[in-house]
Amino acid sequence: MHADISSVNSELGKHLSPFYLEHNYIIPSKLLLPHDSYAYISEAWHSTSQLDHCFSSSDTHGPLSSMNILYNxxxxxxIPISFSVKVERLPEVFVGNEGVCQSNLNWSNVTKSELRSYSIKTEELLRKVVLPNEAIRCTDPNCANMKHKVDICTFYDRIIRALIESGKPLHKVVGSSNIKLAGWNMYVAGFHEQAQVATREWAQAGRPRQGPLCKKKKKLTHARYK
Ligand SMILES: [Zn+2]
Structure with missing residues (x-):
């Protein structure tokens, strides 16, 4: 993300701050870098500022460490920012319908040639994802254009599907596709599927904050697992 969130005069900063507050995102680049860090040098103004930020959800913040700005x-x-991700500490992700992402991929078990194939396949599949140019260029933070919302959701969905697809062979290698959680199918899988369908319907309707689709999604995604 690219904005000066510390400046009240930054147009982008004004949009970015409500965005990360609304989604409870953490800004690791603010927490893990020294206060006098800068990742941008303005030659015109002979000044430096911290414009480039990384955002993460609270559960993915934990695995991040050794963040540095590579001044050299x-x-x-x-200026590029580097950081390490302890992949073994990333949260578990369940994608029931796909049947392959039942567990984290153990990247340390992946060989160089498998990684290379993964990278080639990922690039090939991501190239096919069409950019919804109009929606991406829309600068209205309160945009109510339904087509923009649907286009962005579809775009996101296609990227995720492309990554799941290119990661499939790696799951077979490490055998994690066979991992089953005790009681998952019996107690939770049905609700999980209903919750996924409700979430998809809600997303396709433009992620409304109220109304029947929002209520249904909330009910299925929050209540039933507890
Ligand atoms: Zn729009």
Missing amino acids: LAVSDH
Whole structure:
């Protein structure tokens, strides 16, 4: 993400702050980097600022560490940021319908050639994802255009599907597709599927904050697992 969130004069910063507050995102680049860090050098103003930020949900923040700004690698006005991800500490992800992501992928078991095939396949599949140009260029933070909302949801969905598809062979290698959770099918799978359908319907309707679809989605995604 690219905005000066510390400045009240930054147009993008004004949009970005409500966005991360609304979604309870954490800004690891703010927490893990020294306060005097900068990732942007303005030659015109002879000044530096911290414009480039990483956002994460609270459960993915834990696995992040050793964040650095690579000042010695600066080749443009923006300076690269590096960080480590302890993949074994990433939260579990369940994608019931796909049947392959029942567990985290153990990346340390993936060989270089498998990683290479994964990277080629990922690039091939992501190239096919059509950019919804009009929706992406829309700058209205309170946009009510239903087509924009549906296009963004579809775009996101296609990226996720492409990544799941290219990761499939790696799951077979490490055998994690066979991992079953005790009681999952008997007690939870049905509700999980209903919750997924409700979430999809809600997303396709433009993620309304109220109304029957929103209520149904909330009911199925929050209440039944507890
Ligand atoms: Zn729009």
